[in-house]
Amino acid sequence: MSKILVTGGLGFIGSHTVVELQNEGYDVVIIDDLSNSSENVLDGITAITGKTPVFEKLDLKDKAGVEAFFAKHNDVKGVIHFAASKAVGESVQEPLLYYENNIGTLVYILKELKKLPSASFIFSSSCTVYGQADELPITENAPVKQAESPYGNTKQIGEEIIKDTCKVTPSLKAIALRYFNPVGAHESVEIGELPIGVPQNLVPFITQTAIGLREELSVFGDDYPTPDGTCIRDYIHVVDLAKAHVVALKRLLDGKNKENYETFNLGTGKGSSVLEVVQAFERVSGEKLKYKIVGRREGDIISAYADTNKANNELGWKTELTLDDAMRSAWNWEKKVRGK
């Protein structure tokens, strides 16, 4: 089976994708610098799949290190590139850190892939590229809007870099996957999301509040033009998302792609408000969540959910798990991590 490099493979989405790749028989090599993850994640992957992936601890900002990796692993057939810094607020304070880690590393990897006789590349992009879309649900043809943050900009620039490179590199095929809001954990609770510090995302904030780590959840604004006044997002179970990576990779490896650079939205197609997510959590956990409504948060868009037609029909993938499944697994994971 093909050897696949997964950068950031010990992170939240990366670890779940490594599990699905190994379940499909791929040989996985992980690069991670552990800047936002832990080596223990390897144990979780091994417990689920019965196989320990090869792990190379490497900071992808180390250009010579990236070159040395590809010299050693010149039989890599595909790369799924998750490694990046992802805290939107931090990116506003430290833009150069984000441009270096999210753009510099991408360039180093693409330079190496250009040298291979053929290569398939999957890029972690984001629905942030659409900003507040004019039409909902959001199709892949919706215009890319001015990024709200340096983090969002790195995804837009990253996509442009890949597109430009593919244009002049017939041996390179790439897919940018635009994720909506990944949530949940593997049902085995061997792996899940491990935010360092105060969670930036809603679901880990909810579970940490319910377990007693946070005082209460702040809901930013209930006066948006939505049915209950809170913001609407498309929450996708991380296991469904992980499976989409395997499908996208296979599309490229099998030469089923229509162009050598493609984009797909990955979401459920269903928007859920913040309060609906809270209700889903309370329903599946049996816990009452402490929350308060506060003012709007700068930079939040009102509503975003995916048009899934292209992913369903062209990629041949669709979600199987629900928001309740995601909240249940996220809660079970939180309890396991805290020893409860």
Ligand SMILES: NC(=O)c1ccc[n+]([C@@H]2O[C@H](COP(=O)([O-])OP(=O)(O)OC[C@H]3O[C@@H](n4cnc5c(N)ncnc54)[C@H](O)[C@@H]3O)[C@@H](O)[C@H]2O)c1
């Ligand atoms: N989680 C989300 O809500 C979301 C949404 C849209 C897009 N994305 C993108 O998906 C990708 C994965 O996100 P995630 O939530 O799993 O994040 P994560 O932080 O859990 O995983 C990223 C992993 O990359 C590693 N890493 C970072 N910089 C590195 C470097 N220079 N060298 C080697 N390893 C490095 C980290 O240690 C971490 O294990 C990122 O590119 C992110 O921007 C995430």
